[in-house]
Amino acid sequence: ATGGSPGGKARSMFAAHHDGYSPDSNVAARGRRRRWARVLTAALAVSSALAVAQAPAGAAVCDKTWTGASNGEWTDAARWSPAGVPTAAHNVCIQVNGTYVVTVRGAQVARSIALGAPTSGTQTLRLLGANGLGDQSLTLAAASSIGTRGVLELTTANSSAWDAALLSSAADVVLTNAGVIDIDPGVGGLRTLGLDVTINGTVTVDRSTVLAAPVAPDQFRFVNQGPLNIADGVVFSWSGGEFVNGAGGQINGAGSGRIDLVGAGSRYVQGAGTVVGTEPVVVQSGAIDYTGAGSGTGAATGIATLSGNISAGQTLLVIGQTAGGDAVLTHSPIAWSNAGTIQLLTRNSSAWDARLSGGTNGVVLTNTGTIEVLAGVGGTRWFDQSIVNQGGTIRANNVKFDSGVGGRTLTNRGTISRVGTGTFVWKGGTVRQEAGGTITAPFSIGGGTFRQGAGTSTSTITAAGTNLVYEGSGASTIKLTKLTAKLTGNISAGQTLIIEGRTGPGDTVATVQSNLTNAGTIRLTSANSSAWDAGLAGLTPTTTVTNTGTLTVDVGAGGVRTLPITIVNSGTINVNASATSAVAGHTLTNTGAITIATGQRLEWLSGTVSNNGGVIAGGADGNLLLFGGTYNAGNGATTGTVPVYARNATVNFNATLAPPPASQVIALGTCTLPGSIKSQQTLV
Numbered sequence: 001a002t003g004g005s006p007g008g009k010a011r012s013m014f015a016a017h018h019d020g021y022s023p024d025s026n027v028a029a030r031g032r033r034r035r036w037a038r039v040l041t042a043a044l045a046v047s048s049a050l051a052v053a054q055a056p057a058g059a060a061v062c063d064k065t066w067t068g069a070s071n072g073e074w075t076d077a078a079r080w081s082p083a084g085v086p087t088a089a090h091n092v093c094i095q096v097n098g099t100y101v102v103t104v105r106g107a108q109v110a111r112s113i114a115l116g117a118p119t120s121g122t123q124t125l126r127l128l129g130a131n132g133l134g135d136q137s138l139t140l141a142a143a144s145s146i147g148t149r150g151v152l153e154l155t156t157a158n159s160s161a162w163d164a165a166l167l168s169s170a171a172d173v174v175l176t177n178a179g180v181i182d183i184d185p186g187v188g189g190l191r192t193l194g195l196d197v198t199i200n201g202t203v204t205v206d207r208s209t210v211l212a213a214p215v216a217p218d219q220f221r222f223v224n225q226g227p228l229n230i231a232d233g234v235v236f237s238w239s240g241g242e243f244v245n246g247a248g249g250q251i252n253g254a255g256s257g258r259i260d261l262v263g264a265g266s267r268y269v270q271g272a273g274t275v276v277g278t279e280p281v282v283v284q285s286g287a288i289d290y291t292g293a294g295s296g297t298g299a300a301t302g303i304a305t306l307s308g309n310i311s312a313g314q315t316l317l318v319i320g321q322t323a324g325g326d327a328v329l330t331h332s333p334i335a336w337s338n339a340g341t342i343q344l345l346t347r348n349s350s351a352w353d354a355r356l357s358g359g360t361n362g363v364v365l366t367n368t369g370t371i372e373v374l375a376g377v378g379g380t381r382w383f384d385q386s387i388v389n390q391g392g393t394i395r396a397n398n399v400k401f402d403s404g405v406g407g408r409t410l411t412n413r414g415t416i417s418r419v420g421t422g423t424f425v426w427k428g429g430t431v432r433q434e435a436g437g438t439i440t441a442p443f444s445i446g447g448g449t450f451r452q453g454a455g456t457s458t459s460t461i462t463a464a465g466t467n468l469v470y471e472g473s474g475a476s477t478i479k480l481t482k483l484t485a486k487l488t489g490n491i492s493a494g495q496t497l498i499i500e501g502r503t504g505p506g507d508t509v510a511t512v513q514s515n516l517t518n519a520g521t522i523r524l525t526s527a528n529s530s531a532w533d534a535g536l537a538g539l540t541p542t543t544t545v546t547n548t549g550t551l552t553v554d555v556g557a558g559g560v561r562t563l564p565i566t567i568v569n570s571g572t573i574n575v576n577a578s579a580t581s582a583v584a585g586h587t588l589t590n591t592g593a594i595t596i597a598t599g600q601r602l603e604w605l606s607g608t609v610s611n612n613g614g615v616i617a618g619g620a621d622g623n624l625l626l627f628g629g630t631y632n633a634g635n636g637a638t639t640g641t642v643p644v645y646a647r648n649a650t651v652n653f654n655a656t657l658a659p660p661p662a663s664q665v666i667a668l669g670t671c672t673l674p675g676s677i678k679s680q681q682t683l684v
Helices: 027-050
Strands: 064-066 091-094 100-105 107-110 112-115 123-129 136-140 144-146 150-156 164-168 174-177 180-183 191-194 196-199 202-205 209-211 221-224 227-230 235-239 242-245 250-253 258-262 267-270 274-276 281-284 287-290 296-301 303-308 314-320 327-331 336-338 341-346 354-357 364-367 370-374 381-384 386-389 393-397 400-402 409-412 415-419 423-427 430-433 443-446 449-452 461-464 467-470 476-481 486-489 495-501 508-512 516-518 521-526 534-538 544-547 550-553 566-569 572-575 587-590 593-596 601-605 608-611 615-618 623-627 630-632 637-639 644-647 650-652 663-668 681-683
Touching: 100 136, 112 123, 112 136, 112 150, 123 136, 123 164, 144 150, 150 164, 227 258, 250 258, 258 267, 267 281, 267 296, 274 296, 296 303, 296 327, 314 327, 314 354, 341 354, 341 381, 370 381, 386 393, 393 400, 393 423, 415 423, 449 476, 476 508, 486 516, 495 508, 495 534, 521 534, 534 544, 544 550, 566 572, 593 601, 593 623, 615 623, 637 663
Parallel strands: 064 091, 091 112, 100 123, 107 136, 112 144, 123 150, 136 164, 144 174, 150 180, 164 191, 174 196, 180 202, 191 209, 196 221, 202 227, 209 235, 221 242, 227 250, 235 258, 242 267, 250 274, 258 281, 267 287, 281 296, 287 303, 296 314, 303 327, 314 341, 327 354, 336 364, 341 370, 354 381, 364 386, 370 393, 381 400, 386 409, 393 415, 400 423, 409 430, 423 443, 430 449, 443 461, 449 467, 461 476, 467 486, 476 495, 486 508, 495 521, 508 534, 516 544, 521 550, 544 566, 550 572, 566 587, 572 593, 587 608, 593 615, 601 623, 608 630, 615 637, 623 644, 630 650, 644 663, 663 681
Antiparallel strands: none
């Protein structure tokens, strides 16, 4: 029902409720609309006709006072002083000491009310919808109050067809409560509050209640600074208003009892007040502002906005569900922090997604608390927000954590983990694995840059077409895929780099951008199919990998292995699958160990191979084959049947030791032989 006066607020009191009530499908509800339309139109017309000026807060003078400390009816003219039923012009006072109830039936009005005696008893103003006068409403035009001894009760009798409401006929009418507001279940029907409320006392909500929606730009404001108790199964809801849980506030939701704020004009402000319950505050397509550190849980559904910082003890749920659809919660475009808990989840159907967005690339969330994506019932979990995980935890619980869009930065100085089958996907942007950071869940980045610093990982990190930069010694296993992969920096002991061709990314070549030292492990392999190749290449012919660790060429699922790069080896090179330098002009210098498995071959094209004190070990029919270029036998040794072939090359016996270690070279085609063959050296 809607109604209004110039500068006033219109009321739309009927919304879908927790108990299943729906204004679009319930005939009784439509009847209620018509009744409320008549009630509100009459009340607002009286207020407009009288044109009563609103007195400043606290300045109203009692010009209609309840007489006698006994029960009575609002409409009993004899119970008022001066005699007569209050009108929209009267400031009503119910302040006689004693315990009694004043019952309001039907549509009544007053300019303001002051409820509650100064010294003794309990004074109750009962708004009663019942047979006879039907729906109840009390409409106010000016600031009103409930004292510490006052009780405002909204209830019904006789039939669930009746409703009870406290309304306002002007903008910014504030009811200040230091006593008790009791929204009683009665025998059913709706309960409606249509004015601003400041709570310093207690509110008990035992029946689903709506706050009537005002006409823009006005908004109702509910400031809670006392206990607000919501019974199990009860919903306290409105659209177009603001709820502030301030200092001293306590929202206590029993069972499924909760507050619902619905619509783009709705705003929940979490200040210093506390929240107790499973899910006591739900914002659907509205706004959530964190301005204080009051503990408790709040939830966002639909397209909603977020501002402020989440403190320790605070939990924010982002829920995709049937009521609200996909959840997209966007933070205001400024840096913010989470010291509490953020969870993304879904309900009802796998059709729904849950997403938290920073809006723009420059907005950074600093996490010292917990960020978790939950499996729910399916759908996607998007967290398209730059994050600095500063000692906090980011966890994927049986679902994929997806950054959603490219261009974000994840700096990890905390823990990235999973429960069950959880995984992480970061699309483009930059991931920094810094000191204090640990990754224990499968993690992948597509494109962008991964910076491996002092942070550690116990699960494999997959980087597809990524610029991989080693800038620290944190233990890790990183798998590079795609032809566009780039590699920079030095690989430390305890670090493993896997270069893998596989279905999806296809062939993989990691291109080294500048001279690199490997003290860890580099492995070339493939998966899924023999169609895929893997290679380690230099950006230029002189780009060098200095290997003091292990470089392994594996069979994997098959395919070609290429090493078009200059290598200085004082560690170990294991050739478990045939490999080739692919292009001419590169240098292989060995003072370590090169082991070539049975039946495999390391081909080097028109470059230089120098065995300067190392060992080249060939298994049965495993060998190094140099096409053109120069082989320097040096002070190196060879083992195996035919460990080194040189075809149409220069074979230089240039050992400086006498005698040098035993070695053998087989010359093929036309070769040049400078130098002298010493004891224990064999040329075939």
